[in-house]
Amino acid sequence: MAYGTARRAAPLWLELAVICLLGAGLSVAMNMAREEPLPWVADFAALDRREALRRGLETIDAHGAITMLGKPGVVFIDARSAEEFFLGHVSGAKHLPQEAMYGDLDAAAAALGLSNEDRLVVYCGNLLCDKSKELAEALRTAGYPYVTVVTDGLDGWLAVGGPTEGGA
Amino acid sequence: MRILGILARMALGLVFLAAAWDKIVDPAAFAKILRNYQILPDMLVYGVALVLPWIEVVTGMCLLTGFVARGAGLCASLMMGVFLAAMAWAVHKGISTQCGCFTTKADDAISAATFIRDGSIMVLALLVTVESFVRARRA
Numbered sequence: 635m636a637y638g639t640a641r642r643a644a645p646l647w648l649e650l651a652v653i654c655l656l657g658a659g660l661s662v663a664m665n666m667a668r669e670e671p672l673p674w675v676a677d678f679a680a681l682d683r684r685e686a687l688r689r690g691l692e693t694i695d696a697h698g699a700i701t702m703l704g705k706p707g708v709v710f711i712d713a714r715s716a717e718e719f720f721l722g723h724v725s726g727a728k729h730l731p732q733e734a735m736y737g738d739l740d741a742a743a744a745a746l747g748l749s750n751e752d753r754l755v756v757y758c759g760n761l762l763c764d765k766s767k768e769l770a771e772a773l774r775t776a777g778y779p780y781v782t783v784v785t786d787g788l789d790g791w792l793a794v795g796g797p798t799e800g801g802a
Numbered sequence: 803m804r805i806l807g808i809l810a811r812m813a814l815g816l817v818f819l820a821a822a823w824d825k826i827v828d829p830a831a832f833a834k835i836l837r838n839y840q841i842l843p844d845m846l847v848y849g850v851a852l853v854l855p856w857i858e859v860v861t862g863m864c865l866l867t868g869f870v871a872r873g874a875g876l877c878a879s880l881m882m883g884v885f886l887a888a889m890a891w892a893v894h895k896g897i898s899t900q901c902g903c904f905t906t907k908a909d910d911a912i913s914a915a916t917f918i919r920d921g922s923i924m925v926l927a928l929l930v931t932v933e934s935f936v937r938a939r940r941a
Contacts, residue, residue: 664856675845
């Protein structure tokens with residue numbers, strides 16, 4: 635910097651404000667420019683329900699699912715892999731991996747002693763996984779009419795303090 | 803030494819631009835990952851998923867060009883601190899989720915590697931921030 639012409643740096647808060655405001659402004663502009671702008675506030679519970687309804691499924695979150703544990707005729711189904719099931723699962727849950735839907739699902743369900751009068755509560759790992767929805771859809775098609783999906787999966791179950799078993 | 807500082811700043815800028823790309827292309831997928839961290843209330847998830855990548859872009863551009871570099875360095879350091887804390891939170895709570903750091907695809911689950919990668923970026927961001935503060939003071 636030349637003598638006598640030193641430029642005072644902008645205050646730090648102003649620099650941060652410029653960055654945040656530019657970022658926010660660009661995000662608004664680019665979202666408006668999308669063919670289908672995303673809503674700024676989403677009701678995820680409603681989105682989950684809509685997705686499940688589209689598949690013809692009933693849904694429940696872990697809070698609701700915990701009240702069903704141990705009730706007669708209610709069977710929890712773990713749709714994850716054998717390794718994940720082994721590491722820990724809902725107490726009393728039966729293991730029916732989602733991959734079973736690509737084979738003889740009837741035989742796999744019968745081997746677990748499932749009845750088509752049971753209320754099957756299917757879960758997988760977390761909010762992101764689709765295994766529970768896919769398996770639930772396949773079970774309904776296979777003649778099990780009472781199928782419910784736990785939307786937030788085992789992570790939700792753990793978050794509400796649901797009992798588990800298995801694991802090291 | 804000054805050249806090194808500039809190169810480090812520009813490298814950090816490129817990292818932030820690269821990190822923002824996937825999230826801008828598919829903000830709904832990024833929102834899904836954010837939600838799975840179970841930190842933000844649901845009503846804030848889409849807003850954060852839409853704004854955060856653009857703040858990364860502006861930060862990256864500022865670091866690349868040197869415009870408001872001090873603020874950009876600090877912003878990068880703060881963001882990396884928040885990202886690392888969020889990952890630590892997820893691990894602590896036993897939440898198995900995608901990192902959501904560089905991609906929204908399902909091949910970037912939180913692991914030791916993601917901690918090392920993000921930790922290294924944080925160190926770089928801190929170095930760039932300190933260097934820009936020192937240079938601003940000397941000017």
